[in-house]
Amino acid sequence: MKTASIVLLLAATCLAQVPAGHEYIAPGAKDVRSPCPGINSLANHGFLPRNGKGLTLTDVITGLKEGLNVGADFATGVGLLALMAPSNPLATSFNMDDLDRHNFPIEHDGSLSRADYYEGNDHSFNQAKWDQVLAYYAGQENTSIKQASLARYNRIKVQRALNPDKFIYGPRQIVLSYGETALYLQTMGKNDGTGVAPVKYVRSLFEQERLPYELGWQKPDNECNLLTLGAQITQLQLANPEALPEGLSLGEGALRDVIELIDPITGKLENATCILLNNCD
Secondary structure (H helix, E strand, O other), X not given: XXXXXXXXXXXXXXXXXXXXXXXXXXXXXXXXXXXXXXXXXXXXOOOOOOOOOOEOHHHHHHHHHHHHOEOHHHXXXXXXXXXXXXXXXXXXXXXHHHHOOOOOOOOOOOOOOOOOHHHOXXXXXXHHHHHHHHHXXXXXXXXXXXXXXXXXXXXXXXXXXXXXXXXXXXXXXXXXXXXXXXXXXXXXXXXXXXXXXXXXXXXXXXXXOOOOHHHOOOOOXXXXXXXXXXXXXXXXXXXXXXXXXXXOOOOHXXXXXXHOOEOOOOOOEOOHHHHHHOOOO
């Protein structure tokens, strides 16, 4: 009996173990956050500056690696995009709320957990939108590629129906949409190609913007990078009936193009201004 109690105590201690200095602390009144639950979670755990201000490229690369085991190839691309968000074109750092710009660098219509820009608040967690995703995991303990793909595609269809004239969903947004689903599957799971992650971990990430150490989560041993994300995006695309625009081939190359501001169909280099205005030719 005593042995069993000790084992349970040790197990509980292990589940609650958080890396030193990276305990969860909710943002304060003067702190700022982004439209991305993953980035926000990293700040809430101190892998990125807790106040959400003055982030450098090094901060992004180091924070994503240490907090979620996201590789430098993806993190560098995201960080460079983020540095284009401040109004100062020569900025060497950014605040997380600089990322709250419609259609660039990471915000897009049809988000899993945010309303669209034309509905009003497109940066804060929206339970009603997120519930549409959770409906596909009803009664399930784990995610799957099939259900994750259908949940993502349903959000696109719902938002397109709400704002048919204003909904923006071109090649860039398609890649970002698939990418965010691949990212949560890999960082909340083992990143072993199966797309399996405990739903409770995923809910903690999105609903509380908290890395679920207390539930038993640890960052995946396998690095999440452009190669693994590209492969998972391909799996997700094959698991739903969505027809892609002619010439768009999803995978590592398309994801790399998007974070390098290259049109994934034409191969043409774009700029932040035309992406913001949705008028790149």
